[in-house]
Amino acid sequence: xxxxxxxxxxxxxxxxxxxxxxxxxxxxxxxxxxxxxxxxxxxxxxxxxxxxxxxxxxxxxxxxxxxxxxxxxxxxxxxxxxxxxxxxxxxxxxxxxxxxxxxxxxxxxxxxxxxxxxxxxxxxxxxxxxxxxxxxxxxxxxxxxxxxxxxxxxxxxxxxxxxxxxxxxxxxxxxxx
Amino acid sequence: xxxxxxxxxxxxxxxxxxxxxxxxxxxxxxxxxxxxxxxxxxxxxxxxxxxxxxxxxxxxxxxxxxxxxxxxxxxxxxxxxxxxxxxxxxxxxxxxxxxxxxxxxxxxxxxxxxxxxxxxxxxxxxxxxxxxxxxxxxxxxxxxxxxxxxxxxxxxxxxxxxxxxxxxxxxxxxxxxxxxxxxxxxxxxxxxxxxxxxxxxxxxxxxxxxxxxxxxxxxxxxxxxxxxxxxxxxxxxxxxxxxxxxxxxxxxxxxxxxxxxxxxxxxxxxxxxxxxxxxxxxxxxxxxxxxxxxxxxxxxxxxxxxxxxx
Numbered sequence: 001x002x003x004x005x006x007x008x009x010x011x012x013x014x015x016x017x018x019x020x021x022x023x024x025x026x027x028x029x030x031x032x033x034x035x036x037x038x039x040x041x042x043x044x045x046x047x048x049x050x051x052x053x054x055x056x057x058x059x060x061x062x063x064x065x066x067x068x069x070x071x072x073x074x075x076x077x078x079x080x081x082x083x084x085x086x087x088x089x090x091x092x093x094x095x096x097x098x099x100x101x102x103x104x105x106x107x108x109x110x111x112x113x114x115x116x117x118x119x120x121x122x123x124x125x126x127x128x129x130x131x132x133x134x135x136x137x138x139x140x141x142x143x144x145x146x147x148x149x150x151x152x153x154x155x156x157x158x159x160x161x162x163x164x165x166x167x168x169x170x171x172x173x174x175x176x177x
Numbered sequence: 178x179x180x181x182x183x184x185x186x187x188x189x190x191x192x193x194x195x196x197x198x199x200x201x202x203x204x205x206x207x208x209x210x211x212x213x214x215x216x217x218x219x220x221x222x223x224x225x226x227x228x229x230x231x232x233x234x235x236x237x238x239x240x241x242x243x244x245x246x247x248x249x250x251x252x253x254x255x256x257x258x259x260x261x262x263x264x265x266x267x268x269x270x271x272x273x274x275x276x277x278x279x280x281x282x283x284x285x286x287x288x289x290x291x292x293x294x295x296x297x298x299x300x301x302x303x304x305x306x307x308x309x310x311x312x313x314x315x316x317x318x319x320x321x322x323x324x325x326x327x328x329x330x331x332x333x334x335x336x337x338x339x340x341x342x343x344x345x346x347x348x349x350x351x352x353x354x355x356x357x358x359x360x361x362x363x364x365x366x367x368x369x370x371x372x373x374x375x376x377x378x379x380x381x382x383x384x385x386x387x388x389x390x391x392x393x394x395x396x397x398x399x400x401x402x403x404x405x406x407x408x409x410x411x412x413x414x415x416x417x418x419x420x421x422x423x424x425x426x427x428x429x430x431x432x433x434x435x436x437x438x439x440x441x442x443x444x445x446x447x448x449x450x451x452x453x454x455x456x457x458x459x460x461x462x463x464x465x466x467x468x469x470x471x472x473x474x475x476x477x478x479x480x481x482x483x484x485x486x487x
Contacts (some may be wrong), residue, residue: 024351025350025351025356025357026350026351026356026357042309042360043308043359043360043361043405043408044359044360045359045360045361045398045401045402045405046350046357046359046395046398046401046402047458048394048395048398048399048402048454048457048458049454049455049456049457049458049459050455050458051458068454069350070345070350070351070395071345071350071351072345072393072395072454073454073455076453076454076455079455
């Protein structure tokens, strides 16, 4: 077998997963995505519409959809629900004023038919900031413990310094194995 | 083919593929041996070329030269002493010396062009520093600038509170613009203000276009994305010809931003199929391609159509 066909075969054996990143604007979705892809995060700008990136990891080919979080764009979120394998919900843990707002958006997502049973990973981002709420408080605020119809996990993280991102994604990929 | 485009062929095609560049370098080598000269010397001797063009071509020659790599860094990114040292080395390497002691007059042109060129690289540093200053709500200067932007765009309407849903009407994402500047820092805000101040009618027109019922987009955060795009164009050297032929200053950079903004608005509404905000990144990418084409074709950049109306 030639090298090229061998490579192709290896590539085909990668399991493809579709990952959907949602959350309010300024939660850090794009920064986490860039972290995953080992890209520079110093010059992030607000996402209009969406970004899509393919990242290879642990025998998985992750197609990550990162959708803008501003209020006016949220009605479009539902167009991206179809065949999602994992939902990643990103929260700015330091934005105490909007904790309630993000909770409402999150719970609306859990009620969506197209997302029924889809495992959800919550990233409690921006833990590098001193004003950040701990993951446990966010779990309480979001009422995560009441979730019965799917696997879920909350992961404290910081896109700024990279803490917690790997751990979170490892959990997410494990649910697909 | 008109004269202008003939003039551009060398700029456009020689450096666009490594294969053509190789052939070009071979020709240069033979030419240099035959005439005991160098490309830099020939450029400085070429009386048909304007100084702008000479400066631009010197930039290209230096960038693609394998033998002047260390000199280039010293020349364009170094201290004054390093510049002089590298300049001296180039004079020797590139046949500007007639004999061991005598230097050709063309060296003066070379120095003049290098100094102009250096300004474009200095500008990169200045702007990167501005972009790295994060917007800070506790800084009065920053806050004043933000309020200035509001007044320029919405002279008839008062902000009811510092944190307000009203910010979304000029295209910020939420109730507090502070979080939207992100990686473009204070530079993103300053460019929005420049557009709103110097091309007030145009800026307001673009804003009202951005409120389109179906094809709406967010004015302010598009502006921040355009700042990022322009900085990218500058770093990738696409703005070199523009900056050399105008002036390598923040003002020129801001003028180009206004051009980008109006061009983007036109481009957005002239897609073959109507687009929505979810198409933004695709459109933005192809828009970047179009701008790069304009720049490499050296199309004149006209920005001051209704300047200083405000």
